Amino acid sequence: MTVERTDNKPVGLTDSQTPVPIGGQKAWVRILSAQSSWVTVAVAATCVAMSIAYPRAFGTEENFFNITRNFSFIAIMALGETLVILTGGIDLSVGSTMGVAGVVLGLAMSHGVSFWASAAAAILAGAVIGLVNGWLVSYLRLSAFVVTLGTLSIGRSLALAISNNKMFYEFGPDQRLLLELGGGATRGVANSVWILLILAVLLGCALKFTAWGRHIYAIGGNENAARLAGVAVDRVRLSVYMLCGALSAVAAILIVGWLGSVTNALGLTYELRVIASSVIGGVNLMGGEGGAYGTVIGSVLIEVIRNTLNMAGVDPYWQGTFVGLFIIFAVLLEKVRGLRLR
Amino acid sequence: MPVLELRKLSKHFGAIEALVGIDLALEAGEILGLMGDNGAGKSTLVKIIAGNFRPSAGDVLIEGRPVHFHRPIEARDAGIEVVYQDLALCDNLTASANIFLGREQRRRVGPFQLLNEGAMHARARELFVELKSETRPADLVKSMSGGQRQAVAIARTRLSQAKIVLMDEPTAAISVRQVAEVLDLVRRLRDQGMAVLLISHRMPDVFAVADRVAVLRRGHKVADKPARMSSPEEVTGLITGAIRAA
Numbered sequence: 320m321t322v323e324r325t326d327n328k329p330v331g332l333t334d335s336q337t338p339v340p341i342g343g344q345k346a347w348v349r350i351l352s353a354q355s356s357w358v359t360v361a362v363a364a365t366c367v368a369m370s371i372a373y374p375r376a377f378g379t380e381e382n383f384f385n386i387t388r389n390f391s392f393i394a395i396m397a398l399g400e401t402l403v404i405l406t407g408g409i410d411l412s413v414g415s416t417m418g419v420a421g422v423v424l425g426l427a428m429s430h431g432v433s434f435w436a437s438a439a440a441a442i443l444a445g446a447v448i449g450l451v452n453g454w455l456v457s458y459l460r461l462s463a464f465v466v467t468l469g470t471l472s473i474g475r476s477l478a479l480a481i482s483n484n485k486m487f488y489e490f491g492p493d494q495r496l497l498l499e500l501g502g503g504a505t506r507g508v509a510n511s512v513w514i515l516l517i518l519a520v521l522l523g524c525a526l527k528f529t530a531w532g533r534h535i536y537a538i539g540g541n542e543n544a545a546r547l548a549g550v551a552v553d554r555v556r557l558s559v560y561m562l563c564g565a566l567s568a569v570a571a572i573l574i575v576g577w578l579g580s581v582t583n584a585l586g587l588t589y590e591l592r593v594i595a596s597s598v599i600g601g602v603n604l605m606g607g608e609g610g611a612y613g614t615v616i617g618s619v620l621i622e623v624i625r626n627t628l629n630m631a632g633v634d635p636y637w638q639g640t641f642v643g644l645f646i647i648f649a650v651l652l653e654k655v656r657g658l659r660l661r
Numbered sequence: 662m663p664v665l666e667l668r669k670l671s672k673h674f675g676a677i678e679a680l681v682g683i684d685l686a687l688e689a690g691e692i693l694g695l696m697g698d699n700g701a702g703k704s705t706l707v708k709i710i711a712g713n714f715r716p717s718a719g720d721v722l723i724e725g726r727p728v729h730f731h732r733p734i735e736a737r738d739a740g741i742e743v744v745y746q747d748l749a750l751c752d753n754l755t756a757s758a759n760i761f762l763g764r765e766q767r768r769r770v771g772p773f774q775l776l777n778e779g780a781m782h783a784r785a786r787e788l789f790v791e792l793k794s795e796t797r798p799a800d801l802v803k804s805m806s807g808g809q810r811q812a813v814a815i816a817r818t819r820l821s822q823a824k825i826v827l828m829d830e831p832t833a834a835i836s837v838r839q840v841a842e843v844l845d846l847v848r849r850l851r852d853q854g855m856a857v858l859l860i861s862h863r864m865p866d867v868f869a870v871a872d873r874v875a876v877l878r879r880g881h882k883v884a885d886k887p888a889r890m891s892s893p894e895e896v897t898g899l900i901t902g903a904i905r906a907a
Contacts, residue, residue, distance in 0.1 A: 528775045530765045533754075537762055540751030547749050548763035549734045607753035 354601030354652060355613030362620050365627060373630050380507070382626070388509035388577070390596075390622035394615050395515050395570040396589065397596040398522050399563030401614040404597055405526075406556050407539045407606025408456060408463035412448060413567045413593050415474025417586030420445045420568035422478045425487030425581035434493035434500075442568040448474060449564025453557035471590065478583040488580040501576015511573040515615070518566070523611035535559060539606025595642060596621055599649040620645070662725050664689045664824050664856045665710070665741075670719035672705055679705040681880045682719070689824065692847060692857040694871030694888065696864070698900050701877040703860050707827050710858070711743045712736030723824070742818035746829045748810055750802050756809075757785035757798035760817045788816040792849055794842075807835035808842040815846045818855075825856045832866045844870050864893040876900060876907075883907070 370378035396413050403410045420441040427437035448470055455466045490497050503510050526532035534555045537545040546552050567586070575581050600617025602609030621642055628638055663686035670683040680702045687693050697703045708714045710721060712730030720727045723739055730736045733743070750759050758781075766777040766784075785798035794812035802810060811831060818826045828847065832840045840863075847870050850857050861867050867874060867888075874891050876884040876899040884891070884899050884907040891907070898904035 528773075530767065530774070530776060533758060533762075533765060533776060536753055537751045537758075540753035541749065544749035544751050544759075545762065547733060547743075547745070549737070550763045607751070 353613070354649065355610070355616050357652070358600060358613070358616050358620050358649075362616060362623055365620075365623050369623075369627055369630065376630055377626070384504070384507070384509060386619075386622050386626050387512045389625075390618045391509065391511040391515040392570045392574045392577075393589065393592050393596055393621070394618035395511075395518060395573070396567050396593045397600075397614045397618050398515075398518055398611060399566035400593045401597045401600075401602050401609055401611065402522070402526075402535060402559045403463070403563050404594075404602050404604060405535050405539045405606055405609060406559055407542065408556070408560070409467065409594070409604070410449075410452060410560065410563050411464065411467040411590050411594075412452060412470040412474050413563065414586040414589035415471045415478065416445050416448045416564050416567040417571040417574070417589060418478035418583055419448065419474050419481070420571035421575050421581045421585040422482040422487075422583060424572055424575055425490070426481060428490040428493060428497065429487050431491040434490075434496045437493075438572050441572055442565050445564040445566070445568025445571070446561045447564070449561035450557070452564070453560030456560065457553040457556040475583075475587070478585070482581070482583045484583060486580055486582045497572075497576045498579055499576070501573045502579070511577065514569070514573065518569070519611045519615050526610060531555065531558070536607050539603075539608070592618075592621065592642075595646050599645055601649070601653070603653065617649075663687055663722075664724055665858075666722040666725075667706075667710075668720045668722065670706075670709065670716050670721065672702075672709060672714060672717045678880050680709075680716075680877075683877075683882050685875060685882065685885070687825065687856045687858060689856050690851055690854045691873065692851050692859055692871045694867035694874045695858060695860045695877065696862070696867060696874060696896055696900060697877035700879075701900070702880045703877055704829070706877070707743070707829055707858070707860060710736070710741060710825075711827055712741075737821070737823075740822065740824040742821070742823040742826050744811075744814045744818060744826065744828045744831055746831075746833060748814045750810060750813060752803035753801065755799050755801055756789075756796055756805070756813045756816075757781050759802055759813050760785050760788065760798075760820055762817075764820070784820075785816065788819050791819065791853075792816060792846055794846065806839060808839035811835065811839070811843045812846060815843075815850065818850070819853070823855065825858065826850055827858045827860070829860050830862065831859070832861060832863055840866060864896060867896075868893055878902060 376382060396417065400410055400413060423444045424437050424441040427440050428434065452467050452470055455461045456463045500510055505513055526535065534545065534550045537550055538552055538555060542552060571585065574585070596618035597609065597614050598604060598617070599620055600609065600613030600615070602613060624641055624645065625638055628641060629635070665687040667683050667685040670680055672680040683706065695703055705714065709716050712733045712735050722728065728739055751762065761781045766780045767774045768777040782798040789796045789798070789812065792812055792815060794809065796805065796809045796812045802813060831843050831847070835843065844866060847857060847859060859867060859871060871888045874884065874886065874888050874896060875882060876896055878900065883905070886907065895904060895907055899907055
């Protein structure tokens with residue numbers, strides 16, 4: 320808005336009679352300019368096209384069940400990853416954390432420990448890996464990329480060492496509960512999807528409506544400014560890495576319940592799909608932009624594309640190429656949006 | 662009683678004497694322009710007052726009481742607000758979120774402490790009206806002009822009942838038209854009874870608003886007098902050393 324300079328008006332004074340929209344930007348402009356909205360459109364368009372092209376295979380309840388269950392594990396991890404990326408960091412160790420948590424769960428349950436105690440131990444293990452990441456990044460100011468690259472390697476090796484390269488498929492007295500939780504369904508929707516939805520809503524609200532969430536965005540936007548304003552930057556960042564580790568463990572528990580077994584390769588290379596989900600959903604790798612909804616819809620898109628390619632009979636070897644192209648496209652889209660804003 | 666007073670303030674970094682025996686007083690409702698060449702000690706002085714550095718010798722007094730800050734947040738709690746040169750704003754947040762950053766208003770909803778967005782927007786709007794700025798609370802800082810960003814940084818200093826505002830080169834990086842806007846904001850802070858310490862390289866800007874000017878040269882205070890009794894020419898001489906003291 321430009322303001323004409325007149326003699327009786329101080330510079331920069333807006334005419335107080337002019338109504339100013341309270342939301343600043345109109346809501347629909349904000350929604351239209353959000354990457355997650357475009358990804359939602361892409362998902363919807365793909366689903367409609369596929370339902371028409373393959374009505375017997377794609378648009379079925381069974382396929383819906385499969386797609387939603389398949390992305391739920393990745394999406395739960397991606398929620399944690401998004402928190403980390405929002406602060407301007409990155410966590411490459413999520414796949415290995417899943418491996419460690421899965422092995423801890425399998426080891427405990429196979430020794431007759433109850434499901435809830437084993438799950439708590441697995442989540443604790445995930446949170447501890449996150450604590451190590453977060454502490455090194457926040458208090459020793461090491462690069463998140465390098466630190467979590469280190470814990471990626473350490474975590475995978477720990478999973479091997481703890482499991483002694485054994486596979487767990489006997490889960491003691493609570494085996495049914497574990498398999499039901501990870502593989503079962505409630506009201507026609509996979510349990511893991513329900514848990515994803517609950518977590519996404521909780522995190523989305525925390526990001527939007529709490530000071531903690533506000534501070535996460537502030538750190539990603541301008542860490543120095545946040546520090547000067549008295550934000551407990553190091554503590555918030557530590558909490559974010561711990562939460563990311565814990566969420567990887569939650570995903571581990573669910574995926575073990577679905578697969579019915581644990582090997583030390585659980586979660587191998589998942590970090591790539593997890594980060595891809597966040598980025599495609601509009602989370603800016605520079606920090607400070609993105610949210611829970613985008614993260615979930617980003618992982619939906621990846622799974623829908625995979626599913627589509629399968630049905631269209633595309634050689635699975637090419638799937639990685641498509642996912643990769645979408646990542647690059649997402650970053651390009653962001654660049655274009657950035658240019659428009661300037 | 663001056664609201665801020667420095668007594669025999671010195672700071673050395675190893676063998677380097679950054680500040681030597683500085684005496685300075687700042688009254689409420691006064692704008693003091695602090696000038697000096699690069700390396701004259703302006704930034705060091707500001708950083709001591711703002712709690713980033715501790716003085717090697719001498720005292721900082723606020724309303725007559727000596728204070729010792731260990732962290733910037735302590736200075737803020739004592740009523741000192743700083744507008745940093747780079748403004749220290751989060752581009753990705755709204756004006757109101759920036760103003761309240763680190764001191765968000767909350768309200769209880771069941772067991773949760775949630776942000777009280779409505780109250781914060783309302784207060785931010787009041788502050789902008791007070792500053793006669795056209796800035797809107799819900800706008801993102803990244804979409805703002807240089808002048809509006811200054812308004813956000815300055816509005817932040819009005820949030821608490823601050824007594825002293827330190828402004829580090831507020832007009833260094835903005836367009837000429839916006840300079841006038843920012844200088845108006847500085848005057849409004851004074852009119853509301855705040856003591857403003859304005860650090861600037863830009864002589865015309867300082868003389869446009871300052872009630873008093875002080876000049877630092879190589880860590881020494883070489884002048885401290887009412888602005889109307891000085892001139893840009895004199896200050897230039899003082900800064901470069903062509904005039905020894907005034």
